[in-house]
Amino acid sequence: MRIITIGREFGSGGRELGKRLADALGIPCYDKEIITEVAKIKGIDDSSIEQITEQDINSVYSITIGRTMCYYTQVDNDVISAQQKVIKKLASEGDCVIVGRQADVILSDMDPLNIFVYADRDSRLARCLARDTEGEGERAILKKMKTVDRQRAANRRLVTSKEWGKPESYHLCVNTSGIDIKTLIPALADYARAWFEK
């Protein structure tokens, strides 16, 4: 099975890159589809699932231990465990690209190609502003960029020592600053094909 996972900074175009790469390889790309599937299983709506799986994790300062401890509630755990099952099921069905959701960690047994997509602040802001149909504005977007990435890093720390955004956690790190992602896809598809032949 050839599984490609995409980790990404908020606004870096990781989702676009994942979709386009999957199209080029003729395989499905799973992103929000995972949320919808988990929502169906748990009988709650998509936005609640998203809130749980991408939320700022709960934390409490322990006087005994002398540092802040992060934890999931029982409900969070149920949803996260359901999400892991969905990701494993999708991956077992055939070659695919999976965006986010720590799929690289969850599917590590399947030896996936793990790509991290990132960009400088200005490029990410420009990309977010271009798709800002709800008129959030620059200030709100910059705040969201910071918060979401902090959440991703923190959530990841609960399940693995391979840190979010550090090169050693991935096989390829792609900087999309000032680049039209479309133009990189043929080379990335070739890279993926070569990598799986290793």
Added chain:
Amino acid sequence: MRIITIGREFGSGGRELGKRLADALGIPCYDKEIITEVAKIKGIDDSSIEQITEQDINSVYSITIGRTMCYYTQVDNDVISAQQKVIKKLASEGDCVIVGRQADVILSDMDPLNIFVYADRDSRLARCLARDTEGEGERAILKKMKTVDRQRAANRRLVTSKEWGKPESYHLCVNTSGIDIKTLIPALADYARAWFEK
């Protein structure tokens, strides 16, 4: 001008990747050639130049400032400045790949494609052992891996805030763990071509 710079972890195969990528693109690759050129200009031998440009930088603890200060001696400065001139001259002569020597920083005005090559400890060790014709042995190689990379990071800190080995300092970071570098070259050459058409 299309300039590609290669930063690399010791033993990651960055030099091999640079040479092969240059061959695939039909352009020259400069690596040790830079040292030889600088040695000619300064009238000292290659190994002295290498020692100065890749040495552990001099440092002294300043009581007034309350922290360790790094510095170059006058001789170091002369050699480093000569090396920068050689790198700029080579780059101005035409498309090329330049391995190491902070070429990405020195040539930043020319908007080079900056690639970082890295690998996990075991892969780097295996690569070094395979070319260990002098019989240095595992322990010495592991020590060298650590020392050389620490030197590279420290030397870089003297000239730029873009840190060595951090993704944001590069356009593409390639993990060569367990990979035959040859197989990645056609895709990387395509990636470079696409990147320069941005």
